[in-house]
Amino acid sequence: MQSHPIYVLRKTGLLDGISLLVLFCIAMPLKYIWGIDKAVSIIGSVHGVIFILYVLAILYAAMRVKWSLLWSVAALCAAFIPLGNFLLDGKLKNAQTKYHVKPFNHSLLVYSIVFFSFFDLFAQLPVMSTFATSMGASSFIAGFVIGLYSLSNTLGNILSGIMTDKVGPFRMLMVGLLLSSSALLLYHFVEEPNFLIIVRIIHGFVAGLIVPAAFTFSANSTLNNQQGQKVAFIGTFVGLAAIIGPAFSGIMASKTSVPSVFTYVSILGFALAILSAIFLSKYKPTKKEKDNDVISSSGSIFNAGVIKAFVGAFILMFSQGVIAYLLPLHVQTLGFDSKISGTLMSMFGIIAILVFVLPTNRIFDRVSPSITMAIGIAIMGLCQLLISQSTTILELYFVLGLYGVGFAFLFPSINTLLIKATPVDMRGKAYGYFYACFSLGVVAGSTVLGWLPFTIVHEFTITGIILLLCATFVVFNKQRDHDLIQ
Incomplete structure (x- = not known):
């Protein structure tokens, strides 16, 4: 049992928990009370290396044990909570007897x-x-x-x-x-x-x-x-x-x-x-996997489905760039601590992860990706409008949680649309341009609005209108995804 991936995870987690306590309880007092700065530098470096080993142990367990992805999420969260690793160890010890090692x-x-x-x-x-x-x-x-x-x-x-x-x-x-x-x-x-x-x-x-x-x-x-x-x-x-x-x-x-x-x-x-x-x-794909892509390239990847995926990628990260640029400023103008911006973005991320992990992820194989794409863009656009009108922390948390739902709908949709519209022998090039659109969207979202002579509220409103118009365009120009699937 000592070679079991969960056993490796437990021991690495305990080391991570111990190094975190040493950092907080010994090294930091030595620095801030007695002025010994090297204590934090040395212990912090050791803790950083142990944390990386712990992350690798989590990844190894996820690859070799057939359990819910929530176990991996819980293990990662425990690393940031004092005594978290020790509390999780008992749960992992019980799990070690229930979950068997599976092929890589x-x-x-x-x-x-x-x-x-x-x-x-x-x-x-x-x-x-x-x-x-x-x-x-x-x-x-x-x-x-x-x-x-x-x-x-x-x-x-x-x-x-x-x-x-x-x-x-x-x-x-x-x-x-x-x-x-x-x-x-x-x-x-x-x-x-x-x-x-x-x-x-x-x-x-x-x-x-x-x-x-x-x-x-x-x-x-x-x-x-x-x-x-x-x-x-x-x-x-x-x-x-x-x-x-x-x-x-x-x-x-x-x-x-x-x-x-x-x-x-x-x-x-x-x-x-x-x-x-x-x-x-x-690794070699199985025959089923090889038969999965029977489409051969006809010379160009730029068909309607691929272009729609590229537009969706740009819109997704344009919206993200606006959030990253404007949300901290909006929170500040409302008189709240700037740290609130970080927790608001964490809220959006947590909600998106839940949509990805829970059975809700089955919708992306059962509903046309154009439909889920339009829903995602519309929700994100609505949230941009709602942020501009939100004046309390509770309202902002609710809106950012809803924004996470929109993100979770849009991200898989545009990826699925790209895959289904691209021949296997040109898929790499398609993904190259796809993620280039991601990068350009971030740059555009965080810089273009900064050049415009509008208030923060107006800039959120403009972004929301742009996204809602894009969602409408997707709905009224929905291509026949059924043909792509076939």
Whole structure:
């Protein structure tokens, strides 16, 4: 039983819990009471390494034990709560006798790679601007280096898509993981703004190689009538990264340093590269999976379904960019603490994850993706309008929770639409352009409205109207998804 994945998870979790208590109860008093700063730096670094090992243990258990994804979510949440690991250990000990080890799940490894890619992205959000200014960058340069990542990421997405179709998704996954993990280590050598700009361009570009290859690998190894549900599961890992990434980097950066945070993320990337080399290199789709995609390319990927998916991707991240830009300002104008913005975004992420994980995810294989796409855009547009009129915290929590439902409808829908409208031998290129639209949507949503001479309320209202018009357009121009499925 000592080799059981749950046993490994339990012991790693206890180590994580102990290191967290040492950090809070010993290292922090030594720093803030007795002025011994190195105590937090050393213990914080040790805790960071143990946390990465704990995350790997969670991923390993998820791949080898047939249990609910909620176990993995609970294990991750426990790492941020003092004594949480100890409380969870009793539950895991009982579970160890009930759940048996199953064959290796290749899909969960791909999910984990997607988690790493978005964890890398979201871990940058709370620390990059302050890191840039600490290097002597002006506020303009600080904002510039943040935007540079998304722009170079777009180029990486496109190149990854093209090369995925030529050399296969596995090779691009390996290249992306190794280069991205290596690029994260470059932050240790940054001492002035100009070199930081170069590192951001490199990091954004190589990080962009991962996601198109990962989604292509997943799509090519999934039966046609299960694509929507599987994409919803992938969305769960994106949501977890959105919740955990900022919290992890914010906490660890305050205890150690920003380059150290990126080192921990790098360790996770290298570990996933090793697992991929061991397990994914030998993976061959079954005959059913091979028969899943019998469509051959006719020369171009730009059919009506693909274009609609691209538009949906841009709209999704345009809306996200507006939320990221305007919500903190709106909360501030209402007189509330800026920390409320973070908890509001967590609310949206949690609700989205619940829709992804619960049986509600079956809707994405039973209802036309154009319909669920229109519903998702409409809900998000309505929420933009409601945010502009919300004046209390309770109202904002409700609206952001509803926004999470809209996000959870839209994300799997556009992915499913893309898969069903794309021939297998051109799917990598399609995903490359698809995630390029993601990156461009973020840039547009967070910058375009900033140039317009409107109030925050008016900008939320304009965004809401744009999204509702897009939803209406999707409904009235709904293509025959039945033909794509056939």
